[in-house]
Amino acid sequence: MNARTFLVRGLLAGLIAGLLTFAVAFTVGEPPIDTAIGLEEAAAAEAPAEPAAEDHSHAEAEEGHSHTHADDEEEGGITRTTQKTWGLATATVAVGVALGGIIALIAAAVAGRLGRLTVVGSTALVTALGFVSYALIPFLKYPAAPPAVGSGDTIGERTAYYFAFALVSVVAMVAVVALGRRLAASRGSWTGVVVAGVSYVVVVAVAALAMPGVNELGDFPADVLWEFRVSSLLTLATLWGSLGVALTWLLGRISTTQERTA
Template sequence: MARSETLTTRTFLLHGLLAGLVAGLLGFAVASAVGEPSLASAIALEDEHSHSHSLSDGDEETAAVSRDTQSTWGLATGTIAIGVALGGLVALGAAGAMGRLGRLRPGQSTALVTAVGFVAVALVPFLKYPALPPGVGSGDSIGERTASYAVFLLVSVVAAALAVALAALLTPARGVYVATLAGAGGYLVVVVLAAAVLPATQQLGAFPADTLWSFRLGSLATLAAVWLGIGVVLTGLVGRASASTSTSTRLARA
């Protein structure tokens, strides 16, 4: 499929940034409704633990940023910034994939890129290294945990890209069903092996299981909301631009 004057990389990027803005607002709404209660509980536990230590040591710390600011403007700024950045990256990926995924139309290939991105960038790494509440884990091991997460994320993204390329390569000869199974199977083999080799998640000690579950559920729901927002808005914008281009081309040839 030849790139039209409308569906340029710049157009994809602009659509992606707009989709990311909407997704960031959606993520903020979900995080406020689902994630904040469990986060507040986790912070209260951390503050109680820190306060007991500060009393025994004779020291007392004051938070640089108030909790009200963190849960409102801070949370909104973070989710919107992440949404816009992800929207731009997904849009660039969708622009590069357009015309290279068999007979999929631009809107369809954009939806596929977003779905694969969610699985490879958000869902699978989260399953291996789920979010940790405040106060959980040793500060001395944060570097090791971050490095392990980054390695697993890289493996997941590369494996997903290769899986999509394999499926696209096999589709003409083997059909969509076999090609999809081959790509998905190859991806699963790689990430399962990587998950087995990389270090396990941090030990949680006596942290309350219900608070931990709620915190992780809220974190995953926020991630899903951001990616869903990007997928729905970006796919809609790209599909509309593609339809407009097709109409303009038919009218020009008439």
């Protein structure tokens, strides 16, 4: 199988994964977001008014900033209903297709280079390691935050922290896989896997302790926060899991056909 074969199947698998992810995100992810938006709007409505001594121009400016999240949606031409239906579907499909293409190309590059693993096995391993290094571990350090949590002034800083940690995690995973391959060739597969796994855990643990934490929850309800983060993690798992299953199934069919015609 060449890289084009992997890529086409990866894009198709990504499309399937994107549609399944949309279903999960809409079902379990949107309700806590709606709750968080409601809390944000309620807090904005209860905010104290400016003193009467303020000048007219300042009062008008404050009034202009007092509208709710829903008002923003209407003024921008995008309603909340559109956001959580067509907007969400477009986003999940786009991410799924892009991710499927990337995973497929990586799987094509490592096919036959991971010991005795078949194409299906190496592709499954690539997907699993990608989920752990790029999605799961960064999420555990910097979990997703719902609307009404976090200051708008620090969003750029928080985003930079997340992607910096994700980069460290991915680079560490690539390095320990290379280390594991060398050790497996010289000292056996068991030693290679164990040393590589422990090395990865040590590197990301040190990085997690060294990088700054983010705590801007305030008095946000713990139950809503928990529901949001669980649904976010479930959505991520659905994306990566369904992508891995679909891609390995598609590649497995090709492998089986080639073996029969050989």
